[in-house]
Amino acid sequence: MADKSHLPDDRTPWPELGDLVRASVERIRHSPPPPESLSRALERARRLGSPRPRPWLARRASLFAASAVAASLLVGLGLRYGPNPFAAPLDVPSGRGGDLALMGPGDLRLSSDTYGQFSPAPVPGGTLMLVPGRVANAGAPGDDYLTIGVAQVGSHWGAWEQVRALREVSRAMPQADRKAVEAYLRHQARPARRPAWVKDGRPLRQARIAQDGDGRELLLEGVKVAVRIEGPRARTLVQQVFYNPDDRPLTGTFEMAVPDGGSPSYFALFPGNKTNTEGATWPKDVTRSPAPARVALPTPEEAMKQVDPSCWGRPRVGCIVPVPAAPEEPADPGPLAADSPGRARATFRGPVGTILPRAHVCVLVAYEETLPFHDGRLVYRYPLPETKLYDLAVVVQADAALAPGARLSPGEGEGQTADGLVTYRRAWKNARPGEEVVFTAIPPSPAVQATSCKHGDGRYLVARLRPDVPAALGEAPFARHAVFLLDTSAGENAARVDRAVQLMRRVLETDASIAQFNVLTFSTGAAWLEPGGWLPNTQAGRDAALSRLDGVVLEGATDLSAAVEKLLAPAFAVPAGLPMHCFLLSEGRLSAGETDGPSLVARLEARAGSRLRWHCYQLGLGDENADLFALLTRAGGGVYRCPSEKDVPAAAQAHRRPSLRIDRVAFEGGPEATDVLVSGRRAAVYPGGDLVVAAQLSRAGPTTLVVEGHAGDRKVTQRFPVEVRDDGQLAGRAWGELAVSSLLALNDPRLEPAAVAIASRFRVASRATAFGLFADPRRWEAEPPPPPGHDLEALLDGAWKALGREATPQQRRDWLAAQLGHWVPLDAVRRDLRGLVAMLPERELKLPAARLQGGLTRRAGADPAYLAARRQDRVAIDPVLDEARRRLAAGEADAAARVLCGLAEEHAGNPDVARLVAYHLVATGRAALATHLLADQVEQRPHDPAAHRALAVALDEAGLPGRAALHFEVALALLGPRGGWVAGAREEFVFLLRRRLRDGQLPEGLRRYFDEQLARLDRHDKAPLQVSMTWNATASDVALRVTDAAGKAVQAPGRKPTWSASWPGRGG
């Protein structure tokens, strides 16, 4: 029997099938899955999170039996007590919700027969609508009733929402039944909290190719590493040979650990060839020069050309593509990306397509990095594989000037010097020589290490400068006032807050230059610990402050912008321009208010100038705020680690180091320099710190880098001579890397095209770009995106200043119009909605201000049951809702809103919870706050109609009818005429239109638009009554409305209105 091939090209078209079946099979096989649907489904599956092993479940079969009994009991109870969705026959697959419409004037009965015809099952959310009168675009005249868009609502729910809804239903039951339901619900899975810091279970020291499916790894047989060091930069080119021992082709995923600050710069994979199954032919070694007379190691491109495709297969070469653009060729499996480029131990990973059976695979991968400088030495490290390899070789090549004092370990042997380069070689067979290869060298000048090269038409230089920071002898301290910004949000960890308070005490005790201080606590809203003014930095003052922090309950979202507002406009008298130390004690990701770090810091700088010096502390292991901290401290202050109690004394002293504030970095004499970039836009240097500077230069030749700044009140100028040469290789990409990171750091979408263009030219993977694999890279590289036609320095400065300015109404209008491109896929709808955006009044272009009175909740002020429930399960939802309800009843609306917002923080990334919180905020009269929360959801999920619908509801309640109409329109456009719950959204929109037209407060243009839309949407004017029942997907409270033809609510029969059903202007 001939070997069967499963390669698509070799397959015969199923001769055993009949013609009709074969044709159908072929069509079905080639019908592409809808990409949006696929990504939605994948996202939902991901949300399940890694399961915690619970072996006791396997042993306790009785628990399952008990659960089954309880479930049966629940269904019975639901049928007996539940509102209509639960009383319906269960003849449709479960887990689905929908919008239902029942036509027929006068027929408002909800018999189980009629209801059962289109009941989607016992679902806890969705919208049931009973609409007497014609329903637009549905059915033929004369039909008794018909369904509209049954389906798809279920896809918006999380499992916990169903639990929540069942619990809501049980509230109406007798005590005993409710307990039975609770007993059942206790066994339901709870949403897992998103960990603040994720670490792979297994450290990845080398690269691996894992088979898709069972995750088995291909055998790594050989590794050759060629390292080139130039100035402060290094390029590591790794050649790996893997072997697929399987008898079948497989698809795999490549993964490689990239060191701190490393950036992948090249990738090529040779998938193997049938003629080289025994690995008889090895690829030419990357540790050898391409030509006998040449000393320099090969570049990645030269190394790729050295591999023989007849032995190793046709290479798949990585080209930079914009994310999320997918490669075009069918054989191309998808982009490879570094998961956190530039950060510690990023993983470069991606699918690499089909690997042939019993084939050797050759991978060429390169990354570049700026080498650390410790104790006067440059240090390079490369982690060695965990197992013995058949073949392992490492070669390090650097400028000959580094040879004195240089050392490569493990192994012995001096470097060989030739052509101005020194080369160190190590090779091992069937051995594991150690944990890592380490190369250290003493650079000729510790103050500056530079390299330059010609790249394309341009010349580039990158330099690391270590300016001398003069000691601040006898100078006045920067400030005598200090503000401690203490994060008390729900996302904080109690132990870390405790450490933050310890740190605060220690700073105050040891820094006598701080005469007065205050504490600004923030979560959702911010409040001064001492609203009356400054506290003296004395024992009594410190005790008074810290005693007020005893027994604080951590709750609310992380809104640093609220704290910044209070800081810039304190309630007590502060002289204008008073310099202050600001100690930021927060580990939480910004989750409320202004969540964009660059915008927040740019505005802060624009308003406060340089009178605030920020000191940020990393109290845990997470680095979520690394970018924000870097921005806050770029012109002074610093970021200090304090991960444990023993670090507190040192951390408390760290802010007192002298610093050099940088005013200007420029080139003097020699070739003309343009696009001068400073890494991280640093504007201050501390002793031992450095500045990485890159620039484009007009020609080769000597030049001088000048750093001007201030040390205290003294002006300081330092000069660093450098030589621009054409013989380097690494400076061009270093400049590109710096340019891309500078552009992307501002989070401004308008800068992304420029970042993509530069990334394509220099092969920089970033959050905007990834490596796509192409069999023929020339196709992609033939038309790289055009480079930006601006002076990059000016572009970045302009963007930063623009971020710091309040947007004008026209800019807001333009932004909104531009967003339509992301929200709405149809051109025609976009055009119509642009018209609506154009007629929005100015006040609706900006979301309403949503500042809560901040404050602290102490244990004594919270319900003990709530505290106990939170101790037991920090992410539990019901206790929080109950506590919010209690506070609202006690007249503490802001405190209720604060506890609710904590839910969103605890369940970050869960849109269902965000909507739940938002709906309850609306119910507490904090619709403005809800609009901010929901606007974030829209930004994260621009194509989710549920997000737009929820935002529209909140905007309407917040008094922005035009903006609400816009989002209703977007939701309807995304749902399409037959989408799930389209009838519900349409009906809500009609309510909005009618109510606002009745109010008569709309501007003329908007009134006309509302009139037109009402005429288009409303087909029920002649109906005497309109009944709609909504059980919204999140709160799962049922609201039954009966309205007259004018849209006026006349009755709300059915369930007793619950807390969240009593929205102003809604419900019964």
Add this chain to the structure above:
Amino acid sequence: MTDWDRIVREHGSVVFATAWRILGHAADTEDVMQEVFLQAHQMQLTQEVRCWEALLRRLAACRALDRLRQRRRVVPLEGLSIPTTADDPEALAVERELDARLRQALGQLPRREATVFCLRYFDDLSYEQIAETLQISPGAVATALHKARARLETLLLEAAQEK
């Protein structure tokens, strides 16, 4: 500990594609995908999963076929009102009807036969791979496949005659 993200990343598309080919309906496929991963998620709490691909593919095929059987007279909303730009709309309609009939017939086959047929012809798996996925012998795969083909021909013929 199971790297769930990786499992979803590596197998999510396969699960979706398997269900999609059987159902041809986006919302149903999303629901099946959810059911499959939920079930797999729960299964791995109590037992070790040796081969995720096989497990997920098997679950995907079974759940999709279950859904196919439940469909009865529910007509997918997709395709009903979408204007076509094809040169021959009539031919397209005929093709769609044939595909729907094939899916309908698959829903009438015994589960094992339908699953084997789908894995073989829709997912392009070899006999050995199907055997590994369904944890049956390659001989049983061959038998089920033979029966599935024969039954399908009969069912499609009957449907054509009724028409």
